Amino acid sequence: MKEKIQRQMFDYLQNLGVKNLVGVPDSTMKYFIDQGLKKNKILIATREEEAIGIAVGMSLSKCHSLVFMQNAGLANSISTITSLVQLYQIPLIFLVGWRGYLQNDAPEHRKIGEIQSSILKLIGLKSKIVKDDNWKLCCKWALKQISNGSSCCLVIQRLF
Amino acid sequence: MNRKEAIELITRKIGNELIISANGYISRDLFSINDKTTNFYMIGSMGLASSIGLGIAIKNPKKRIYVFDGDGNILMNLGSLTTIGTLKPKNLIHLVFDNGSHESTGGQPTCSNSISIAKIAKAANFKIFQVENESQFERILTKIKKLSGPIMIVVKIKNSEEVSGRVSLKPSDIKKRFMGK
Numbered sequence A: 001m002k003e004k005i006q007r008q009m010f011d012y013l014q015n016l017g018v019k020n021l022v023g024v025p026d027s028t029m030k031y032f033i034d035q036g037l038k039k040n041k042i043l044i045a046t047r048e049e050e051a052i053g054i055a056v057g058m059s060l061s062k063c064h065s066l067v068f069m070q071n072a073g074l075a076n077s078i079s080t081i082t083s084l085v086q087l088y089q090i091p092l093i094f095l096v097g098w099r100g101y102l103q104n105d106a107p108e109h110r111k112i113g114e115i116q117s118s119i120l121k122l123i124g125l126k127s128k129i130v131k132d133d134n135w136k137l138c139c140k141w142a143l144k145q146i147s148n149g150s151s152c153c154l155v156i157q158r159l160f
Numbered sequence B: 001m002n003r004k005e006a007i008e009l010i011t012r013k014i015g016n017e018l019i020i021s022a023n024g025y026i027s028r029d030l031f032s033i034n035d036k037t038t039n040f041y042m043i044g045s046m047g048l049a050s051s052i053g054l055g056i057a058i059k060n061p062k063k064r065i066y067v068f069d070g071d072g073n074i075l076m077n078l079g080s081l082t083t084i085g086t087l088k089p090k091n092l093i094h095l096v097f098d099n100g101s102h103e104s105t106g107g108q109p110t111c112s113n114s115i116s117i118a119k120i121a122k123a124a125n126f127k128i129f130q131v132e133n134e135s136q137f138e139r140i141l142t143k144i145k146k147l148s149g150p151i152m153i154v155v156k157i158k159n160s161e162e163v164s165g166r167v168s169l170k171p172s173d174i175k176k177r178f179m180g181k
Helices: A003-015 A027-038 A048-060 A071-086 A107-123 A135-147 B003-014 B025-034 B049-059 B071-075 B079-087 B117-123 B134-146 B171-178
Strands: A020-023 A042-044 A065-070 A093-098 A127-129 A152-157 B018-021 B039-041 B065-070 B092-098 B127-131 B151-156
Touching: A003 A027, A003 A135, A020 A048, A020 B049, A027 A042, A027 A065, A027 A093, A027 A152, A048 A065, A048 A071, A048 B049, A048 B079, A065 A071, A071 A093, A071 A107, A093 A107, A093 A135, A107 A152, A127 A135, A135 A152, B003 B025, B003 B065, B003 B092, B003 B134, B018 B025, B018 B049, B025 B039, B025 B065, B039 B171, B049 B065, B049 B079, B049 B092, B065 B071, B071 B092, B071 B117, B079 B117, B092 B117, B117 B127, B117 B151, B127 B134, B134 B151
Parallel strands: A020 A042, A020 A065, A065 A093, A093 A152, A127 A152, B018 B039, B018 B065, B065 B092, B092 B151, B127 B151
Antiparallel strands: none
């Protein structure tokens, strides 16, 4: 996604009431994260499971929360998603970078890139791919999901 | 002092404060000793009690949050101590009930026998206390009422034969009543 759009998307989510953003950085969304850091509205955790735990605490305090991560982090987080987020029905927005989307990405990303969509389906996390031309709709969709008490996932493809 | 005795003592002392209790025997003991709506019992997701506690502490600066953790649990998420120590929430009190073992899976040893969790927490900006008996524990619990966090109390406990029953509440109900719905 373009730099400008990533920054706009951060501000848009804040305006929609998604005030808490916690995660582990990913180059796929670096401008989104940078926008949050500039405004001091983002929290960087040491691992993705930790980020989910913090976001769950915020959600238990009735605040909409988003967790961002690379897809390697999604793989780390499967048990936390199934045995915490889904078990307790805690609504969170996940924002996950799609490394390995392009065939020529670095070797460590290829396998997870291939199976990412299947993993999301298997664990039952509804997802949409966010692009430069649909990001507002995706953000609104995600807000609707968490307002209804369900978690969901927005995916950003790495196209460089 | 075993875990049940320690949990009995602290729940008597802190009253209706918010508690996030780790999965395994800690939540089971707390549930059987002093069930209340302000307890958040974890069932799975081992290691994350302190992270959930941090999220709640950030959003509720006027309330005190007590995390009931175990040595095996915090050793799975040591990074959490560095995040907490960086943010320094004044209202977070982290109890580690340390029996040097993974009791609920058969008593396998943890590294807390050879490495001090309290020293790690101290390096991560926590105020630390270590207690080994009930009178020390009671004294420290009184003392910390006037201190600001993050605070860690490592409570050395003995394993016991007695095992509390499982938490019989539905996880979604644990959440709802904790949130006051």
